Amino acid sequence: MVTETKTKDVATNILKQISEERMIDTIWERYLQQLPQCGFGLLGLCCKNCNFGPCRIDPFGEGAKTGICGADADVISARNLLRHTAAGSACHSDHGRELAHTLLLVSEGKTEGYKIADKEKLYRVAKEFGVQIDNKPENVIAKELAIKMLEEFGKQEGELLFCRTRPPEKQQKIWTENKILPRGIDREVVEAMARTHMGVDNDYKNLILHTMKTALADGWGGSMIATEVTDILFRTPRPVRAKANLGVLKEDYVNIVVHGHVPILSEMIVEASLDKELVNLAKQKGAKGINIAGICCTANEILVRRGIPVAGNMLQQELAVATGVVEVMVVDLQCIMPALKELAKCYHTKFISTHPKGKFEGFEYIEFDESRGLSIAKEIVKIAIENFSNRKKELVKTVSEEQSLIAGFTTEYVYEMLGGKYRATYRPLNDAIRDGRIRGVAGLVGCNNPKLLSGYSHFIIAKELIKHDVLVVETGCAAIECAKYGLLTPEAAFQYAGKGLQEVCKAVGIPPVLHLGSCVDNSRILTACCAMVAEGGIGNSLDELPVAGAAFEWYSEKAIAIGWYFVASGLLVVFGTPFHVSGSKNVIKFCTEEVEKITGGKWVFEPDPIKAAHIMIEHINKKRQLLKLKPMMYE
């Protein structure tokens, strides 16, 4: 149990200190106040699903072995696990639905400020969905695609389309044989809730199988749709230069922080901030201009497409406000801490919530509506400009910490990155793995958590992996964290990477750690793995690839869903702290051992980041051996 919450990040420490001095609690204090955390909760042995309870099982075997209904530790923890997964899957998938709905509105001409930005991708995905292209106008194609995508959510029977068009045959076969190939996105979530009601599914293995099905509906369904539509509406990212950390908030600018996840809002705010009239207005108010900065994954969305600076990850949301220079923090959905409302009482910052699904007491509410997208965004920007003069000088404390980075790698871009327009290919990556220059690929994703090292573990793990020639891909807050320590620069290869990986980075001109986008963009890791299989020579299915993943500092239920869709797709996933099932030996055994015989993937729970890195390395080594790949070139 971590009780010392000082982080390694200088900017965070400065502003954390300032907040303490101002008697404002931050997540770290609140964490300490919770200690010791509830043991029953951590072990997953508490059940509140019905009014016989709450019930709890005695982990030491002395008290109750079952709940009032008779559910034992296995059933209770598996039910809890499935409910967590369903929530995570629902959250990401709802994000995907928002995007698909916006695509529909755009195709019908019912929006303001939006357009089809990536036609090539629209046509490609439309074809994949069986939309006849012919000579149809673009908006008709977009409409048909949007409708077909929305149908994926409500489908009652059949199979999710991406589960059939994208993964290697072996994964499809495993899912079919184990009846975990999702039918419709919403249906699996609803069924998860139904199964976990008292007296429905009382077999822990059966519950976990549905856990995987629910997660797959996210990874190959909701999240994947989110990524694809975001690319279509706002263009597929390509590498951009940008800056990260709280130093991007500048005293002499009007600062607007966008926070949340869905780029439908943040893209418009960025667009509005470019409006000349508004820029002039800001200047009239004495600012040098308008500065947009992001927090959390909406930051990643506008970072990878527009190079908009990232103020910080999820843990830093309160600290951004603590700089005293944020005129507006505008939020949509997910990972927005209710604690923010306390800050409104102290700072001049106006907090604006925008989504009917996500309201906050104490926030101003401006409902976002795509039909007036740009106008509403301008309205919000104007509020920020007007608020510039309300700053409380005595509370202004900006920091200088900001780090350059490269972001914006995608499954599609890798083809061009490695082969140019004419020889677009994954071959050099597969060759590098085959020949032992690159050991394999690791995905480091997910959140930051004061229970562990408040994000720093991502840096430790990434550094250890690249030192051992593992190419690292990242999304979400993990990527923001590594950016702060400079791992997302091409120069980092020469400082940290092993010789083989270094040669590849030098040949291609890439950082050793690649930023793939927001947390829904974990779908890009799935599709990139499919591209590696398709290129050939390093495994014929996802479970054969020398790859591994970690969401080491996870906090969110979304991370559980992400982890499960990777495990169900055949990959190893490491969590620094286990999800709350440890009270059941059977469930733990199933997740960490038995599931491997079914899907080829499995869970590992390991709190030491260095050990976690080596578990991933050893897993990759094992896959290399099974594939009879060459020994590592420089060992």
Add this chain to the structure above:
Amino acid sequence: MSKMIATKAIKGAHKIVSRAEKAIEKILTEYKDKAKDINIAFPDTAYYLPFIYAMTGLKVQKLGDVLPILEYAKSLLPEVPSDELWLPYLGDTLNAGMATLFAEEIIEALKYSLPESFGGKTPTHDFWIGFTNDMILREQGIKLVDGRMPGFAAIVGAAPDTETAKKIITQLQERNILVFMSATSPVNGKQICIAEQLAEEGIQMGWDVFLVPHGTDITSTIYALNFASRAAMSFGGIQPGKAKDILLYNKERVHAFVIALGEVDEEKFATAAGAINFGFPVVADTDIDQILPTGICTYEHVVSPVEHDKIVNKGIEIRGLKIKVSKIDIPVPFGSAFEGERVRKEQTYVEFGGKYSPAFELVQMKSMEEIENGKIELIGPECDEIKVEPEKLPFAMPLGIIVEVAGRKMQKDFESILERQIHHYLSFAKGIFHMGQRNQNWIRISKEAFNSGFRIKHFGTILVSKFLEDFPALVDKIQVKIYTEEEKVNQLMKEAMKIYDERDTRLAGLTDEAVDTFYSCTLCQSYAPNHVCVITPEKLGLCGAYNWLDGKAAYEINPKGMNQPIPKGKCIDPIKGEWEGVNKFVYENSNRAIERFYNYSIMEFPTTSCGCFECIIAILPECNGFMVVNRGYSGMTPCGMGFSTLAGTVGGGNQTPGFLGVGRLYLISKKFLVPEGGLKRIVWMTKELKETLGEKLKKRCEEIGEPDLLDKIADETITTDPQELLEYLTKVNHPALTLPPLM
């Protein structure tokens, strides 16, 4: 890439594209309204500007067509990588390389089209070859197919001195690697090309000897790459515009690499980046960054610095070429690159045969006991035992070469096949010239070879080594007897002639009906994946290089090779030449593309062509007959197309009724176009064909009861105009006009 290379290559790309842009601007200013209609073309090609055609499918014919290509090349130009926090540059650099090649082809095409704007000369002048026309492309293509040419090396720049230049070139020639030469690098303060170093030494260059000087301008390097692009379209049958397929075809099948000698400037880096798109790696003698990870090329992309004596082997290694270097114990270099080398009279020390002395060569099968393996006997004087005044050189000596072979799988039928190899083997030695065969042969040893220590006995050394090396399945034991006394030579020649006659008689009796097995040849499937040659006793392979006996022998030599027996099976139609077994074989071996074959027909289910055919037969509907044009004929034909253009329509493994690629000797076969009426249908053929087939063709005409047919067949000296041709045919009463209508 490395950042250093990427930076230089991208800068170089900007420079070369800008050169093309300026050249065009100048022309636009000078010619104003007329500029866009200026014809832009390379000589004798059906592929327009071949690299551009291959990559985009666009047919550039006028300057106006060039403008969008230039704009496109500009759009491919990326930014130069920044000093810090650079964006990925590998893909960008490859794009920059492509932009460079587009611009280079534009510049070189302008030089041909508007020579007055480029100093009054086209790139083809003095010893510079410049653009390779389609005819040569096809001739050399065969060498790529049959392995005589394992790949090519494009040398840019010059060696530090002439000696080094010669050494590198000889190493390449010994390995039979085709050499392209272009661009310059500074040597003793002067910008020169390696080709100029060779010229200075009086070294023969040209396609015959695999040494092809393209030009001193870096832009002339495009000729190597537009050669490679055409190879993919012509032999690979890949459609123009299928850029990635064409580039990958080169990566997989055209084994080429770049040798950068001397300073590598930005333009050279840019061009090399273009070559890497083809999968052609670079070896350099200077210390530039290396690009070791693989993927765009099969192995390393750039390796440097490599010492001059290792540079050829390094190139071979990183291109993954598998080359057997024949190490034969003779005092001169040896390799097929020297096959085309000429030894002129004034260069000759001694010669044999021709019209100067009696000479013959013969291969005979013997029993194992009769042969002492590896024994070489010279019966008579060696050439250095005859004292000749230097001013009396060259002199002639009689020569009889009898090669005796034995082997468990050897058959009498294979003697002639082995005997034909003598020509190649002796020619492979540098300074040795060989022509003809049997008792019609003519051999020269150059003064240079003689001074290096080459003697008559070395003919034996070559033959023993090569037969054992190339035919291990047939030849277990071999001995060679070489006679140089006139009386003995004359006496043995009489016996040899008896053997030649016996062979001819036996061959004449070999008919398609007399055998139950034909042989396939899929040697060209590496280039034309759907093509299958069916070789029958009366119809040889369309390249002219393989007859039925060759196929049979090749199968004995390598039962898993490209020549497989085809059981004829039930005969469906003896006139058209259709058999169940043949159809089945062709279907299965053409990737299920070809369902049936009429082996003797041109109009219905004709046989396919790879691209290597010696001759093309084409329909002339207005004359109710066909014309025949041979490779090497560069003029126009009555069908309105030259050989190259026609070849483009015939090759690639497709069935194209009315058009057929054939070997020359098929014209005198009894099975020549039987369903259409045979020879009587031929209304036009090139003069060269008439002359080379001469007596045999005449005899065949007599056999079919048309003794004066040969005179009735027109050639280019009579006309190449279809209307005039018809008038001529009517005048001479050509039998084709009385045959049933073809269409």
